Amino acid sequence: MAERWNTGLRWSDVTPRAAFLDRRRFLATAGLGIGTLAFAGIAGAKIAATPSPYSTDEAPNSLEDITGYNNFYEFGFDKSDPARHAGAMTTAPWSVRVEGLVDRPGDYAPDDLLKGIALEERIYRFRCVEAWSMVIPWIGVPLASVLARVGVQPGARYVRFESLARADEMPGVAAGLLDFPYREGLRIDEAMHPLTLLATGLYGEAMPKQNGAPIRLVVPWKYGFKSAKSLVKISLTNEQPVSTWQMLQPKEYGFYANVNPEVDHPRWSQASERRIGGGLFAKRVDTLKFNGYGDLVAGLYAGQDLAVDY
Amino acid sequence: MEALHRALRPVRPWMVYALGSLPLLMLIWQTVNGALGVDPVKTIEHRLGEVALQLIVAGLCVTPLRRFVGLNLMRFRRQIGVLAFVYAGLHLFVWVTLDLQFRWSEIGNDLVKRPYIILGMAAFLMLLPLALTSNNLSIRRMGAAAWQRLHRLVYPAALLAAAHFxxxxxxxAAEPMIYLALITGLLGLRLVPRSRPAQRARVPGPEPR
Structure with a gap:
């Protein structure tokens, strides 16, 4: 069998990946103009990002786990829906509107928002409110750096985030599964905390669409739903924003949503979590307060009763 | 309908068990081949519960089908019911073993504090005596009337299972609402008054000329 298919080609005949991509880039440039060049170039190369002391030394989940198991209700309720449908989402061109109590409001392309800020790799634990967790090697910049760039005015006490809601590209939006656009919010000190990330990639590549391309929020000490995906709007306000989940079930979802094994979701326990990725025998482990980031963030909530401010 | 009954004649009740084990065999095959995705435990747990609910719905169809359609599947009803109980039991077993991993204090807390778990457990406990008395000996011992009264427990069990979902x-989500609507509808059909339509069927009026 092997003989019949032998073409006489050797491994040495295989085009090196870089050369292959260069040819693609040449074709793209010749056919579609200079604009495509940058993208074709980025698609092949690993994004350069500096490691961070905030990273956990736990082993990250596989890319397959991270890109095949997503809650992104804009594409459907099932965790395999985003991987199936997110390909249709247009992420370039993209624009993030920055508005409210800022010095330099406007519509920013993600590149302009992040220009000159060093990309970091942050390997964070990610804990879903559904009591499962993963470890994800994000690439991004501290949200604080971006907020500094747009100039936060003194009266701003909260940040409100809004995700893309485009019915013709997102079946879950078309079906009205939630009250879209998806909204989230942070207190200004939470937003300025060095752990809080605007992520644009993971595993050294640009953000996969099902994970919230091209730019998303990552707040590792809060339940995953706080980390809004595919951001189109960032507003600085003096009023506490109301999140999508709060609007849907105010008794079950509060504004803070800090990971806390002592405060259960009304319908299920938060005492432990299953670490996804172990297949049939994925281990259940105790959930840590603030998802294990208590040393860094507990101070933000000094004097607050976390059972009340859930 | 006669043709359908004739076609069903060679089907033996044990064949219902063979057919009913297919979803389980499928799950096992998919598990072994890694075809259940990133979180096989949730998939297995949910699929087992879903099949149990589907079998409960199937069991509830038997009486209305006979009464309103004239299709008699009564001799397969016991197998359908026992299968529903088996899948519900496997669903519970996977929850305790693979999902909660024998964390008994958390399981205990869930059983007293979580409404959806309480509902699911109540539904399972209602199915238990039904499965235990799904044999001819029990019918004879209890008497047909008492046996039938006991087996009406499947009505609340079905509603609780749908509410649990x-x-x-x-x-x-649409899917659990569809199950609740189906179950409510099938239970509602049992409230249609029996006597008059039945009599009319037995005593046909004069032929129109």
């Missing part, structure tokens, strides 16, 4: 979801 609705309550576990984070948002309003």
């Amino acid at each position: 609705i309550w576990v979801m984070k948002a309003w």
Whole structure:
């Protein structure tokens, strides 16, 4: 069998990946103009990002786990829906509107928002409110750096985030599964905390669409739903924003949503979590307060009763 | 209908068990081949519960089908019911073993504090005596009337199982609502008064000329 298919080609005949991509880039440039060049170039190369002391030394989940198991209700309720449908989402061109109590409001392309800020790799634990967790090697910049760039005015006490809601590209939006656009919010000190990330990639590549391309929020000490995906709007306000989940079930979802094994979701326990990725025998482990980031963030909530401010 | 009954004649009740084990065999095959995705435990747990609910619905169809359609599947009803109980039991077993991993204090807490778990457990406990008395000896010992009264427990069990499904979801999803609608409808059909339509069927009026 092997003989019949032998073409006489050797491994040495295989085009090196870089050369292959260069040819693609040449074709793209010749056919579609200079604009495509940058993208074709980025698609092949690993994004350069500096490691961070905030990273956990736990082993990250596989890319397959991270890109095949997503809650992104804009594409459907099932965790395999985003991987199936997110390909249709247009992420370039993209624009993030920055508005409210800022010095330099406007519509920013993600590149302009992040220009000159060093990309970091942050390997964070990610804990879903559904009591499962993963470890994800994000690439991004501290949200604080971006907020500094747009100039936060003194009266701003909260940040409100809004995700893309485009019915013709997102079946879950078309079906009205939630009250879209998806909204989230942070207190200004939470937003300025060095752990809080605007992520644009993971595993050294640009953000996969099902994970919230091209730019998303990552707040590792809060339940995953706080980390809004595919951001189109960032507003600085003096009023506490109301999140999508709060609007849907105010008794079950509060504004803070800090990971806390002592405060259960009304319908299920938060005492432990299953670490996804172990297949049939994925281990259940105790959930840590603030998802294990208590040393860094507990101070933000000094004097607050976390059972009340859930 | 006669043709359908004739076609069903060679089907033996044990064949229902063979057919009913297919979803389980499928799950095992998919597990072994890694075809259940990133989180096989949740998939297995949910699929087992779903099949149990589907079998409960199938069991509830038997009486209305005979009464309103004239299709008699009564001799397969016991197998359908026992299968529903088996899948519900496997669903519970996977929850305790693979999902909660024998964390008994958390399991205990869930059983007293979580409404959807209480509902699911109540539904399972209602199916238990039904499965235990799903044999001819029990019918003879209890008497047909008492046996039938006991087996009406499947009505509340079905409603609780559907509510359990609705309550576990984070948002309003269509699928569990469809099960609840089906079950409510099938139970509602049992409230249609029996005597008059039945008599009319037995005593046909004069032929129109």
